[in-house]
Structure formats: structure tokens, C-alpha cells
Amino acid sequence: MSLGLSASMSGGENRLETISRLAQWRVDTIGPCSYRRSDAFKIGIWNWYLSVEKGRSINVRLFPEPGRVAKERPPLARFLLRASWAGPPRRSFTSPVHEHLLRNSEDFFWPIEMSLGRLTIDVEFLDLKIATNNAKSPVSIWPNESMALQNIASKSTLGLLSRMLTESIHADVTINTTDGVLKAHKAILAACSPVFESMFLHDLKEKESSTINISDMCLESCSALLGFIYGAIKQDQFWKHRLSLLAAANKYSISDIKDCCEESLLEDITSSNVLERLHVAWLYQLEKLKKGCLTYLFVFGKIYDVRDEINSFFQHADRELMLEMFQEVLTAWKPI
């Protein structure tokens, strides 16, 4: 949070300065009412107030500005307070770390046994969460530091990986597709697929030649596969090559890619592709996609839209698949 100075409506008496997660309020005198409240200051999504009141001791209170934000999204704050007197003699008290749900001025106060004088009150927020009514644990409004670090690290790793691919940095394996050549890295391929891992393990040709002849993939599809593996694939490239990617993911046992393709193929089932999708789902054991296609055909009755095609489909379809389709029909058309 940037340095902000709260505006003062009362000639600077209640002015308060904030920086980052710290607010500091200088109270010169408490005044005749035995009560003083700071100007509002914003930290997180809330406007806050500090107040001091003089009773038998001095009570310092911290509370959010009453209103919608505080009501609907009350802060769960972890904070500590410090009170110091310029003196002489200079003295200060530091509160223990408090963790409180702060809805209004009654929820928290910190008593200090001290005579009056020029007083400075610091409040430092260690964490601020939005309290929730449901069972979900409240989430900090500040990104978790380790998470943020993780994000930066993964981003930079992804950048490096895609550079390794696009610029062929220390590439040590050549992939011959049906219509072109690609360069990649044994270590990356082996780490993502057990098939590639074994390929370079035994004393077969690839270990020595460092060349893979993938004769069932074209250059574009294979580029998409490498793009996915190196984290550099674009959405439209994925969309265009998802069937080839699915076939390759199944062949090379790369379950992340397989799952992604299945999810994607589930999103655009139409009557012109449902039989093709059903076949693919059956071939690669994609239970969700298969269920989706069967539901589309039988529960939603789209089977009538593909009447002609279904005949040719049945001529070639596997017996097991047909059995499953039949079962689905029975379930869908069960008399009530």
C-alpha cells in the first residue's frame, strides 16, 4: 500500500499517517470530552478508526467504519498496538498480537495504565482476512507471501521452458515427424512421459541416435504436443489439435494433456460430431466424455438427429460399446 496521509477535518488534531500496514496517530491531548477519535484511514478494504478514552485507565479502540463493508465483510484482523510517550521519560507499551473479529467499537479495546501526556499510538496489521459465515476458512486480503513467491517462480520457469523450446537451447533430441523436424530435450520429454523415459533408458536405437521418428504425427500436431509439454501452447493451437493431442497423450501416457482434451471435447458436443466423440471416448477410455455423448444421444434424444449416421456407426462399432449404448437406452427410457 502506498504512503497515504489522511485528510484532516479538524485542523490536524486527529490526523493519522499510514504506510503499508502501519498506522500512526499522534494524540497531543485527549481534551475536555475525555474521548478522541482519529480520522478514518484505509488499510485493506476497510476504513478504520482508532480512538482513545480516558476512564480509570486509557482505553485504545480499533474498529472499522460502520457501514456496508464492515457489515457484509467484517474484518478478521491480526494486529498489534503500541503506545508511546515522548516523555521525558520516554516510555512505551506494546500489546501482544491480537486476533479479533472487528465489527464495531465494542469488539476490542486495549487498556493502558498510564497518565496522560503526548501520546503516539501505532497499529500494525499482521494479517487481514474477510470473515465468512459459512464453513469456508477466511481468506487473507493480502496474497500469501509464499504463494506470491511461488507464482513468480512458476512464471519465470514457464518463460525459461518456452525459450528452451522456441530457441532450441541445448536441445539434445531430434524429432522427425511425417512432414518436418523438431528439436527438444530428452530430460523434459522423459520427465513428462514414462514412454519417453523408457525410450532413452534401454540400449535401443534412440539412446544412441537421440532421434525419434514419430511417424504417426504431423509437424503441426507434434509442435502442439511439445508446446503443451513446455507450457507454451496457445488456446487456438490447443483447440485445433486437440484430437491429435489426445491420441498422443494416450500413446505417451501424459495424463494432464489427456484430461485437458477430454474436458475440452466435452464442451462442444453437437449432433455432427457426437458419434465421432463417442468413438474417441471409447477408444481412449474417457468415461466422462463417453457419458456426455451417451446422455446427449439418449437422454436429450439427439439420437433422432443422427439416424442415418448411426447405421454406419453400428456397422463398425465395437460390441462392448454397442452394449453400453443399449444399456443407456434402457436407463433413459425406463417407464416411470
Place this chain on the structure above:
Amino acid sequence: MTPSRHYRIQSYCFNGVPMDAATAAGNCKAVTDAIRDIYAQEDMGSLVFEELYRCAYNLVLHGQGELLYTEMEKAMAAEVEGIRGSLSAVADDSGEFLQELLSKWHLHTKAVAAIRDIVKYMDRMFVVANGKASVHDLGVKIWRDSVVCSGDVMPRLVEAVRRERPAAEEPAGDVMAGVDKMLAELGDEVHRGVMDASSADE
């Protein structure tokens, strides 16, 4: 029905029809030939993993898992049978026999590891779905049944172990440690059988 839609489905089903017998047999032969070469350890550098994996993968994907499994088992059994034959030619001198048995066992396990990787898709899909023995387990079983527990190897093994066995306090030599490890892999029954027989009084 629009022609384009018809074409799409036709072409798709074409990919999905069970593999024709000739292609299936050809793919199988590629794998079994490779198994022979792997055991012979000749010219292994000319075997292309990607090609062999693809043959086996396509067989399983197109419903020919049973054929591949049977042919692979036959090929492995034939190779192991050959090894057993070669052991007959080894002199009865106990040290030499155990050493030869052990070196063939290592050749076998290395070959099985390579075969298992080539037919990995079969191991993952067909073997699991049909409750068959995995390639690794099959390798152990074939070795146990047709080498170690077969007619003439067992008595020679027991005799050799009896002679090579270290005295109670001595640590086992490399060969004996290797034999012990091999027997342990073959299962408790075989392991105990050999150890008991070789320590029994004549």
C-alpha cells in the same frame, strides 16, 4: 444426410475398426523379433523403441491385446528355454555353474525390463483389465518354472549351493549373495526349498 457428415463418420470408423489380421500379425512379429534380438543382445542398437512401442500400442488400442500377450509370452518362453539348454552345457564345477546361472538371470531380467517398457501400454491396459500376470511377474514365473525348477537345473543348483555355502560365521560371497537374491525374487517356496535341500545331510 449430408455427404460431408457421412464422410466424417465413415472415415472415423475406419480408424476404429479392429485391425486386420495381416497388420496385427505384422505388428506382433515386429515385437517378437525384437524380443529375440534383446535376448541375443545382438544389434540392439538397430531396434527402434518408438516403432516397437507403436506396434504394441496399436495392437492393444485396436483390440488385439490377447494376441500380443500370447505371442510375447511364447517368445519369452522360447528364449528362456534356450537359456536352460545352454546351461546344460556348462560344467558341473559349482562355481562356474552358479556364475553362469546368475549371469543368464541378469540377462533375463534386463530383457524383461526392456520388453515391459516396449509393451507398457499392454501392461497398463490389457493386463489390468483382464487380470493377467504383468510382464514382470510373467518373467519371474517363466524363469522359475522353466529354468530353476525344471528337471536338471534344480538338483545341480542345490548341489552347487551346498558346496559354495559359506560357513555359519562367514559373509556370503558375491555369487552366493546374487543367487540368494534371485531365489528370493522367485518366491518364498523356491527360496526355502533350495536352502533347506542344500543344508540337509546327504
